[in-house]
Amino acid sequence: MAMMRSDLGIMKILHLKKRGCFLLKLLCLVVLVLIFCEFLVYYVVIFQCHWPEVKIEAHRSSKQSSASVLKAMFLSDTHLLGEIKGHWLDKLRREWQMERAFQTALSLLEPDIVFILGDVFDEGKWSSSQAWADDVRRFQKMFRHPVRTELMVVVGNHDIGFHYEMTTYKLKRFAKVFNFTSGKLITRKGVNFVMVNSVALDGDGCAVCSRAEAKLMKLSHKLNCSQQQEQNHSNKRCSGVEQLPASEPILLQHYPLYRRSDAECTGEDSALPEEKNIPFKEKYDVLSREASQKLLWWFHPRLILSGHTHSACEVLHNGKIPEISVPSFSWRNRNNPSFIMHLVAWGKETQISLLFGLHSLVHRQQHQVPSQSMAA
Ligand SMILES: [Zn+2]
Numbered sequence: 001m002a003m004m005r006s007d008l009g010i011m012k013i014l015h016l017k018k019r020g021c022f023l024l025k026l027l028c029l030v031v032l033v034l035i036f037c038e039f040l041v042y043y044v045v046i047f048q049c050h051w052p053e054v055k056i057e058a059h060r061s062s063k064q065s066s067a068s069v070l071k072a073m074f075l076s077d078t079h080l081l082g083e084i085k086g087h088w089l090d091k092l093r094r095e096w097q098m099e100r101a102f103q104t105a106l107s108l109l110e111p112d113i114v115f116i117l118g119d120v121f122d123e124g125k126w127s128s129s130q131a132w133a134d135d136v137r138r139f140q141k142m143f144r145h146p147v148r149t150e151l152m153v154v155v156g157n158h159d160i161g162f163h164y165e166m167t168t169y170k171l172k173r174f175a176k177v178f179n180f181t182s183g184k185l186i187t188r189k190g191v192n193f194v195m196v197n198s199v200a201l202d203g204d205g206c207a208v209c210s211r212a213e214a215k216l217m218k219l220s221h222k223l224n225c226s227q228q229q230e231q232n233h234s235n236k237r238c239s240g241v242e243q244l245p246a247s248e249p250i251l252l253q254h255y256p257l258y259r260r261s262d263a264e265c266t267g268e269d270s271a272l273p274e275e276k277n278i279p280f281k282e283k284y285d286v287l288s289r290e291a292s293q294k295l296l297w298w299f300h301p302r303l304i305l306s307g308h309t310h311s312a313c314e315v316l317h318n319g320k321i322p323e324i325s326v327p328s329f330s331w332r333n334r335n336n337p338s339f340i341m342h343l344v345a346w347g348k349e350t351q352i353s354l355l356f357g358l359h360s361l362v363h364r365q366q367h368q369v370p371s372q373s374m375a376a
Pocket of ligand 1: 119156157158254308309
């Protein structure tokens with residue numbers, strides 16, 4: 001009897017050991033899957049993205065080298081959720097995804113500069129000062145970057161409100177964090193970037209709008225003078241104006257220039273078929289025709305990059321000026337968030353090449369956009 005009891009005891013222990021072993025294996029598997037899906041997969045996908053090769057044309061007189069090429073990354077519409085409409089779990093999930101994607105891209109691709117094209121926050125338009133401070137703290141943690149990489153942010157309607165709800169107070173608190181209000185010109189490696197406050201281009205003469213227009217006109221004057229000086233054209237109005245590289249600028253803004261809809265947009269990053277034919281509202285989905293014409297007229301940009309629509313699109317304005325709408329970087333807004341990797345250089349013999357680094361985590365695709373000559 002005693003022997004049977006001890007046999008039963010041993011069997012029970014063996015059974016428990018077996019179950020424990022199975023559970024341990026299961027736990028290990030779950031941990032490994034989690035590590036892969038939440039951490040390693042970002043490396044696996046982004047590792048496959050490469051900067052495009054710079055095409056140097058026939059003339060070899062220029063001393064253009066890879067050292068004078070700027071590696072720029074563009075992303076948009078991160079929409080960090082706020083305290084009013086954001087559920088904590090949704091927030092945690094989306095912010096983890098964006099943080100991992102961004103940090104992995106930084107470590108593997110080592111861009112010189114990163115631009116975020118607006119709508120960094122979802123509730124900047126109405127958040128209390130405390131909620132704003134909390135959103136900013138999370139943003140700075142997610143988008144932390146080494147000193148060698150610059151991070152520049154353009155303002156969007158969710159950061160300061162649509163035109164009718166935009167106030168100087170909201171603009172000032174945005175400017176305090178991102179050093180951007182009406183417009184800004186930055187020059188890196190001979191390339192001029194004009195960052196535009198497109199929310200303030202309603203043209204109704206509101207205080208913020210007037211300041212933004214005045215600033216943009218000033219920047220346009222500066223760029224025009226630089227081009228005239230390069231061509232040895234003397235102009236009295238240009239005396240004393242700081243000389244910049246005489247290249248046409250790249251415009252960076254939140255709202256796209258006016259276009260009727262996304263009907264012409266193609267590719268898997270473009271809007272869903274059922275959304276493509278919905279007409280865009282001026283001053284809401286896209287800039288007004290008037291504001292769009294003004295920007296083209298003031299700057300004669302070589303390229304425009306915009307956000308806001310959450311989907312990608314390539315448009316040609318006036319038959320020659322390309323605009324690229326950058327899709328949202330948040331998985332909340334689309335299933336294949338992406339960013340743009342753009343090698344940019346200035347020189348008479350150099351061409352600009354664009355490469356879309358897509359990291360949908362399901363597949364990856366690169367497409368080359370027709371090169372645009374950057375000859376001055
Ligand atoms: Zn927007």
